[in-house]
Amino acid sequence: DIQMTQSPSSLSASVGDRVTITCRASQSIDIYLNWYQQKPGKAPKLLIYTASNLQSGVPSRFRGSGSGTDFTLTISSLQPEDFATYYCQQSYSTPSFGQGTKVEIK
């Protein structure tokens, strides 16, 4: 099974900040890495798929990059509605998720 490790597990940031979350796979997954946002009481929402493709309707301030084992989600200018928990997920083989990164208000 492929293990996914995110860092940090939580972070505090202010509106307007640039935020970066990293995700590492235990083996190469090519570009088969997806990012989700989840808010309390809501279902997860797909943000980025296959490492760098922006899902329809998702603001362009969200950007994904990486390949192989190392990936990054960047939010260029944090907005109030972006405070949430973010998960990476590999779709290279049987799906697995990172443990999540909670983005909190500073």
Added chain:
Amino acid sequence: EVQLVESGGGLVQPGGSLRLSCAASGFTFTTYWMHWVRRAPGKGLVFVARINSDGTRTEYGDSVKGRFSVSRDNAKNTLFLQMNSVTAEDTAVYYCATGKDGGDSSIFDHWGQGTLVTVSS
């Protein structure tokens, strides 16, 4: 519009069983793999199970292998998760999800609202 509506959650005793359902509409159900994902309180998302379009192939997460069984009724556009021998660690919100663009995709672009399963005596 794609809609996924889970049901069947509730309180179940340790060692008991429960059957979850996911009613699907707005897409060609018979051509999509379907998935179950859960989130325990205070924990992250965990893959539970998936099933191919005609129900002949299934895969499970390590934590539920041998206890849970995923199935589907393509005539009724419904996905199921049979949960047996449950423990407190199975307490979670259970989501069904579809893969982007159909087929065997596990890029989850549509999710249900979730159904809460609580395992407690």
